[in-house]
Amino acid sequence: MKKFFTVLLIFMALGRTNAQTPLTIAPDFSVKTVEGAVIQLYPLLDAGKVVALDFFSVSCGPCQLYAPHFQGAFEAFGRNLGDVFFLGINYNGTNSDVIFFDSVFNLTFPSASGLDGGGNAAFHLFQLAAYPTVLVIRPDKVITNPYIWPPTTDNIIDAVLLAGGTLVGLENKNELSDLGVFPNPVSGQASIRFKLDTPQSVAVDLLDLSGRHIRQLLPQTSFAAGAHEINFSASGLPDGTFFVAFSTDEERYVRKLHVLKR
Numbered sequence: 001m002k003k004f005f006t007v008l009l010i011f012m013a014l015g016r017t018n019a020q021t022p023l024t025i026a027p028d029f030s031v032k033t034v035e036g037a038v039i040q041l042y043p044l045l046d047a048g049k050v051v052a053l054d055f056f057s058v059s060c061g062p063c064q065l066y067a068p069h070f071q072g073a074f075e076a077f078g079r080n081l082g083d084v085f086f087l088g089i090n091y092n093g094t095n096s097d098v099i100f101f102d103s104v105f106n107l108t109f110p111s112a113s114g115l116d117g118g119g120n121a122a123f124h125l126f127q128l129a130a131y132p133t134v135l136v137i138r139p140d141k142v143i144t145n146p147y148i149w150p151p152t153t154d155n156i157i158d159a160v161l162l163a164g165g166t167l168v169g170l171e172n173k174n175e176l177s178d179l180g181v182f183p184n185p186v187s188g189q190a191s192i193r194f195k196l197d198t199p200q201s202v203a204v205d206l207l208d209l210s211g212r213h214i215r216q217l218l219p220q221t222s223f224a225a226g227a228h229e230i231n232f233s234a235s236g237l238p239d240g241t242f243f244v245a246f247s248t249d250e251e252r253y254v255r256k257l258h259v260l261k262r
Contacts, residue, residue, distance in 0.1 A: 020147035021126045026051075026137045029122040031087075031112035034095045034102070039087060039110065045139045049085045050165040052156065054109075055123055055133040058093045058101040063132040067105045070134060072153035074109040077160060078168035084160055088112070090119040091131060136163045154252065161254040162207070162243055178227065179253060181244055185260035186234045192217070192244065195227045200249040204230070206257070207243040214242065234259050 028042040044051055054070045056063035070086065077084040088111035090098050095116040102111060114120040126133075134151040136144050136159045145159040161167070178195040192204060204218035217232045237259045246253040 021128055021133065021135060021143065023126060023146070024143055026141050026143050027125045029118070029125050031089060031118040031122055033110040033112050033117060034098050035110070037110065039112065041137075042141070044085050045137065045141055048139050049083060050139065050160055050163045051137045052084060052086045052160055052165075053133075053135055053137070054086070054088045054151070055091065055119075055126070055128055055131050055135075056088060057091050057131050058097045060131055064101075064105065066132055066134070066151045067101075067107055069151055069153040070156060071105070071107050071109060073156035073160065076153070076157055076167055077165055080109070082166055082168040084165040086110075089122050090114045090117070091123045092120060136160055138163045158245070158252055158254075161245075161252065167251075167253075179246065179255060181255055181257050184256075185258035187259070187261050188235065189231060189233055190257075191229050191231050192246075193227070193229045194246065196223055196225050196248070199224050202228075203247045205245045205247075207245055217244070220247075 026041060026045075028040065030038060030040040032038050041051060052070075052073065054067070056067065070088070074080070074086040077086070080086060086109045088107070088109055090111060091114040093101070093113045093115060095113045098111050098113040098117075101107070112119045112122075114123065132151060134148045134156060135146050136148070138144050144163045148155050148159050157167070178193060180193055182191050182193060184190070194202070196202075199222070201220050201222050202218065203220040204216075205213060206215040206217055208214055214237075218230055239259055239261055242257045242259065244255045244257050246255070
C-alpha cells in the first residue's frame with residue numbers, strides 16, 4: 001500500500017526544468033501543519049525571518065531523496081529557533097500521507113499537506129509546474145533563490161546564508177573563527193582574517209547579492225591551525241554590497257563586504 005514511498009534514484013527531467021517559480025516577490029499564504037499549527041508567510045517575514053520552503057510530493061523520487069538534505073539544513077540553522085524558518089509544503093497528499101512520509105525519512109521540520117493543510121493552494125500561488133522545488137525568501141519578500149538544484153544540504157545552506165540566515169547548529173564542529181574583512185567598507189586593498197581550530201583547506205570567493213560568482217579571492221589552499229590573513233584588491237568592483245564566501249573542509253561561511261570608492 002505504501003510501496004510508492006520507495007526511494008527512486010531516477011531523476012525526472014520535468015522536476016529539474018519546470019520546478020522554478022517565475023515569481024521574484026513571494027505571495028502570502030497560510031497553511032496548517034500536520035500538527036495543526038497555522039503558518040502564514042508574511043508575519044514570519046515581517047518578524048525578520050528568512051524562510052526556506054520545500055515543495056514536495058510524497059510519491060516523488062527526488063523529493064524522497066532530498067528530504068533528508070532539507071532536514072540537515074533545518075538542523076544547521078537551529079530547527080526554526082534562530083532567524084530562519086523551514087517549512088515543507090506538500091502537493092496532493094493528506095495529513096496521514098505526510099505524517100507517514102516524515103516518519104520514513106526522520107523529518108522533524110514542520111510540513112503542511114496538500115489536501116488537508118492548504119499546500120495545494122500555496123503550490124499554485126507560486127506557479128510551480130513540478131517538484132521538488134526548494135526556494136529561499138528574504139524578509140523583504142524577495143525570492144533570492146527560486147530553485148535550488150540539486151537541493152543538497154550544502155546548497156540549501158549556501159542559499160540561506162546568502163539570504164542573510166545565521167548558522168546556529170554547528171556547536172560540535174570545528175569552526176573558522178575570528179572571521180572578518182578589514183576594512184569594511186573597502187575602497188582599495190583589504191584583508192581577510194580568520195582563525196582555524198585545526199589544519200584545513202580554505203577557499204574564498206566573491207559573490208554578488210544574487211549568489212553569482214564574481215571573483216575567486218583564494219583558490220583551495222591548505223592552512224595550519226592558527227590565525228591567518230590574506231589580502232585582495234577591490235579594484236574593478238563597483239560600489240555596492242557583495243558576499244565573501246569561505247569554504248573549509250568542515251563548513252561554508254558568508255560575510256558581507258561593502259565597496260565604497262572614495
